[in-house]
Amino acid sequence: MIRTVSTPRKHPPERRRPGTVSIRDVALRAGVSIATVSRAVNRIPTVDSELASRVWKAIDEVGYLPNTQARALVSGRSRLLGLIVSEITNPFFPELVQEFETLATSQGYEVLIGSTNYDPARTESLMRRLLQRNVDGVAVMTFGVEEDLVKKLVEREFPLVFVDAGPNLPNIHVLKVDYGEGIRQGVQHLAALGHRSIAFISGPLAQRSPKVRLDAFLKSMDELGIHVPAEHQVEGTHTMEGGITAMEQLLALDKLPTAVMCSNDMTAIGALHALYRTPLKVPQDISIVGFDDIHLAQFMLPPLTTVQMSCRSLAVAAIEALRAGIEPDHPKARQKEWLISTRLVVRQSSTFPRGSLPAMSHSAQQRHGPAR
Amino acid sequence: MIRTVSTPRKHPPERRRPGTVSIRDVALRAGVSIATVSRAVNRIPTVDSELASRVWKAIDEVGYLPNTQARALVSGRSRLLGLIVSEITNPFFPELVQEFETLATSQGYEVLIGSTNYDPARTESLMRRLLQRNVDGVAVMTFGVEEDLVKKLVEREFPLVFVDAGPNLPNIHVLKVDYGEGIRQGVQHLAALGHRSIAFISGPLAQRSPKVRLDAFLKSMDELGIHVPAEHQVEGTHTMEGGITAMEQLLALDKLPTAVMCSNDMTAIGALHALYRTPLKVPQDISIVGFDDIHLAQFMLPPLTTVQMSCRSLAVAAIEALRAGIEPDHPKARQKEWLISTRLVVRQSSTFPRGSLPAMSHSAQQRHGPAR
DNA sequence: TCACAGGCGGCAAACGTTTCCCTGCCCAGA
DNA sequence: TCTGGGCAGGGAAACGTTTGCCGCCTGTGA
Known part of the structure; x- marks a missing residue:
């Protein structure tokens, strides 16, 4: 015959972790139903304030923590x-x-x-x-x-x-x-300093965001009427390694760009590292601009000029x-x-290109002048 | 009167996310009970293989995913x-x-x-x-x-x-x-290169692990019979900022140590940065050894000699x-x-101290010789 | 004093599982 | 043919909540 009447289980499996307290214990202690405890816990306004405080007291005494999975389930x-x-x-x-x-x-x-x-x-x-x-x-x-x-x-x-x-x-x-806003600020900052030969190290272009960043760069350059030759667009990987490799590619060119913008900060940091290994000085010989403004950026040598995207x-x-x-x-x-x-944060990895004395205000010259 | 008979709820709240499938749907489709589905899912061997495959087929067809919270609850x-x-x-x-x-x-x-x-x-x-x-x-x-x-x-x-x-x-x-093993290797490496004046930048000493690392350093030095003056023990914060500050403290001393071991890599990187700002060269003028071997360590300039603790x-x-x-x-x-x-990873931030020509093998000299 | 309204609070269903217990089936042995 | 044993599979309890529904109590107005 099918068992239809509630026969209590003989050996309920022992599952509860010691020290675990359920809503029932609270209800017992406060002398109310579990429904009331639940309502008190969830701050339902209809519950009488005297009762609620009794419940809260009980909760405190037994150390009750609502079980999230049960909550989620229902x-x-x-x-x-x-x-x-x-x-x-x-x-x-x-x-x-x-x-x-x-x-x-x-x-x-x-x-x-x-x-x-x-x-x-x-x-x-x-x-x-x-x-x-x-x-x-x-x-x-x-x-x-x-x-x-x-x-x-x-x-x-x-x-x-x-x-x-x-x-x-x-x-x-x-x-x-x-991206447009920050990258445009970056490009205009470099252009104002006198740069006309600005390269871009992108991220992996199969992904959408790196592509958008590159496009924003090209658009900003186009607005200024500056042509970007194909060899000045290098694809990186958004990692330091990628930045190193890409910068080495640029260094192998006959004619170096005077500034390099990077699709993210790790790439820029990689570029800096590649440059440390050469006699070239940043920013005097080449300016570097990053993107993201990670914490590390301000600790680079020189501190990295970058476009901030606030986490x-x-x-x-x-x-x-x-x-x-x-x-x-x-x-x-x-x-x-x-x-x-996004917005540009000017630090010390960017200055005017060597040999060019741009028309710039006194204060700007001070600000962007060669460090050290 | 109290309702004792199961009266079905009038308006069951709509909770299930569309597309959600429960074990019941699978059971219905496979023509078995939910208990059997559960057993099949949990690969209980007692369930008949023909039945099990029917269940798996049904699971596939309805796109069933077990609900983790219900599982956890029971x-x-x-x-x-x-x-x-x-x-x-x-x-x-x-x-x-x-x-x-x-x-x-x-x-x-x-x-x-x-x-x-x-x-x-x-x-x-x-x-x-x-x-x-x-x-x-x-x-x-x-x-x-x-x-x-x-x-x-x-x-x-x-x-x-x-x-x-x-x-x-x-x-x-x-x-x-x-820690002892790796730090001893580090200390002995430096000592073998000829260093006798080795400073240590620790982490926050209120914490246990930084304390243990410092003690391991002191013990290793003691074993070699090298005294560590108090001013050569600087407390850092296990951050780059802390490393910079601590290194600046060391730089302010009358007599610089010829090598600095650091309680972690970020501290060492901070120390490197502080040194970049001085005319001192790493490792020719001062050797730096880190701890952790984070990914970044190998990309430092020079690549950081460090004690590896494998994540x-x-x-x-x-x-x-x-x-x-x-x-x-x-x-x-x-x-x-x-x-x-832990074990030492020798890279290029450590070499023999300037002026000292230690008795070392030809190969070691090559390996640790000044970079660049 | 009674009727009625409103609201607080309790009962129990429901959430989706796992697993205990029990039934019914199959097969072997007498 | 009957009995017994083993075992696959189904029914339902249980996990700890939330919440719909309803009863009871209280307060107000006539």
């Missing part, structure tokens, strides 16, 4: 956010991770971090993990989105945040980084966009695009 | 590991995080990363978060454990992994880094130790200590 929201970066070992990303994490946790979210390392298999498993853990939303901060990854995420109707570009669908938010703004926007997607009545639920501005 | 194991580091922006840690994450996820665990930033409030909230999420174990890789943090964790009887030292309790595993070994040991603590019948469940070795 509420359907895990309060987990996914953060996908290209490679955690690139110094830009830890800074971003740090900001993102600080903000997320202060708002009651936990962060699962994944690093794709540009490896499709890794990305694939990362996606599966995020789906299984039921993340509430994912920020894809890879600066070069893999198409199939996007598709997988999109069909689950996840709140998603991309950088630079993403499919135009509901629930997809895009952080539009205004903090990126993180703030990403979290806000995600929450807008997660919470149906968020004030900005309809907003699709979030603008991130 | 099994009492979240398959989440906590990883606590001091500061994620210190380049050593991302490398560690990367290794740890790769290993953990390949074994079916997810990683929650927390960065204490040496801030007790941050640490406190971090602990609460980890407890709420019900992590199966925590690796505390901060190289300087806050005592109250330890206590909190210990009383929950968590599997815990510490670096260097931890309370001697069940469930607590300690990764013993053999990979640390991560491997940490994960293995955690699993030993989590899984009751793990082969190494009883092992308390895990040894991590």
Whole structure:
């Protein structure tokens, strides 16, 4: 016969970690029902304040911590956010991770971090993990989105945040980084110093963001009517190694550029290192400008002139966009695009080209004059 | 009257994310019970192979992914590991995080990363978060454990992994880094080159690991019968800024040391930067030796001689130790200590002191001879 | 004093699993 | 043919919450 009456289990398996306290213990102690405890914990205003304080007292006494998985199971929201970066070992990303994490946790979210390392298999498993853990939303901060990854995420109707570009669908938010502004400032800064021969070391051009940065550079140069010969566009890898290799390529040219802009700071740092090995001095013989403004940049020798893209703004926007997607009545639920501005930070790796005495103001000359 | 009979709820709240499939859907499709699906998914061998393949087919067809929170709720194991580091922006840690994450996820665990930033409030909230999420174990890789943090964790009887030292309790595993070996190699390397005046820039000595490193240095020096004057022991912060400041302190001395060992690579890099600003050349005028062997070290100018502490070994040991603590019948469940070795990596930031012509073999002279 | 309204708080369903227990089937042995 | 044993698979309890529904209590107005 089928057992229809509730027969209590003989040997309930021992699972609870010692010291774990459930809502039931609190309810018992406070002399209320578990429903009331739950409502008190969630600060539902209908619960009587005297009762609530009794509950809070009990919570304190027994050391209760709500079980997140049970919460997530019933509420359907895990309060987990996914953060996908290209490679955690690139110094830009830890800074971003740090900001993102600080903000997320202060708002009651936990962060699962994944690093794709540009490896499709890794990305694939990362996606599966995020789906299984039921993340509430994912920020894809890879600066070069893999198409199939996007598709997988999109069909689950996840709140998603991309950088630079993403499919135009509901629930997809895009952080539009205004590369143009910062890069134009950089180019104009160099041009004002008298540079006419400016090379660009890009990132891997198969990815979207490096491509956009290169285009912004070319556009700015074009606006000034300066031609960029093909040999002055070198493809790097957004790593220090790539910067070294690319700079060596430039050094092998018959005619060196007088300035080099780089698609990110690690590339610029690589370029500096390649130059240290030559008799050439930075900035007197060649000016270097980076992009990102990572922490390391200001400690370079000379301190790196670079275009700042604020990690903090990126993180703030990403979290806000995600929450807008997660919470149906968020004030900005309809907003699709979030603008991130960039701006030039002038340090000492850029000055006027040797031999040229540009028409510049006294103060500018002081500021950009050769260091040491 | 109290409702005792199961009255179906009128308006069940809509929670499931579209596209989400539960075990019930699979069971329906395969024409089996959910118990069988569960058993098939968990590869319980008693389930008939024909049935199992029908279940797997159904899983594939409906795109089923097990819900981790439900699993965790019932099994009492979240398959989440906590990883606590001091500061994620210190380049050593991302490398560690990367290794740890790769290993953990390949074994079916997810990683929650927390960065204490040496801030007790941050640490406190971090602990609460980890407890709420019900992590199966925590690796505390901060190289300087806050005592109250330890206590909190210990009383929950968590599997815990510490670096260097931890309370001697069940469930607590300690990764013993053999600083002595690597640091002795470093000191002997310098001594063999002819150095007798070797300074040490330590980390923050309030923390345990920096203290141990300093002691290892002093012990090695003592073994060689070399006295270390107090002014040759400078306290840094394990950051580049700290390295710069500490090196400047050394530079202000009447009599410079001929070599400087540093408690970590970032400090050494800071020291290099401080030296770049002087006429002194590394390694001809002063030798610098780091500790950690972070990725950046080999790209310094000159490439940094340093003591390697392998991130990979640390991560491997940490994960293995955690699993030993989590899984009751793990082969190494009883092992308390895990040894991590260190070794010197000679690059080009160390050579014989100027003016001294040490008795050394021809090959050694070639190897350590002044670069450039 | 009674009727009624409003709101606090308790009961129990539901979330998606795992796993205990038990049934029913199959097969071997007598 | 009957009995017994082994075992595959199904039913349902349990994990710790949130939340819909409803009862009871209190307060107000006639």
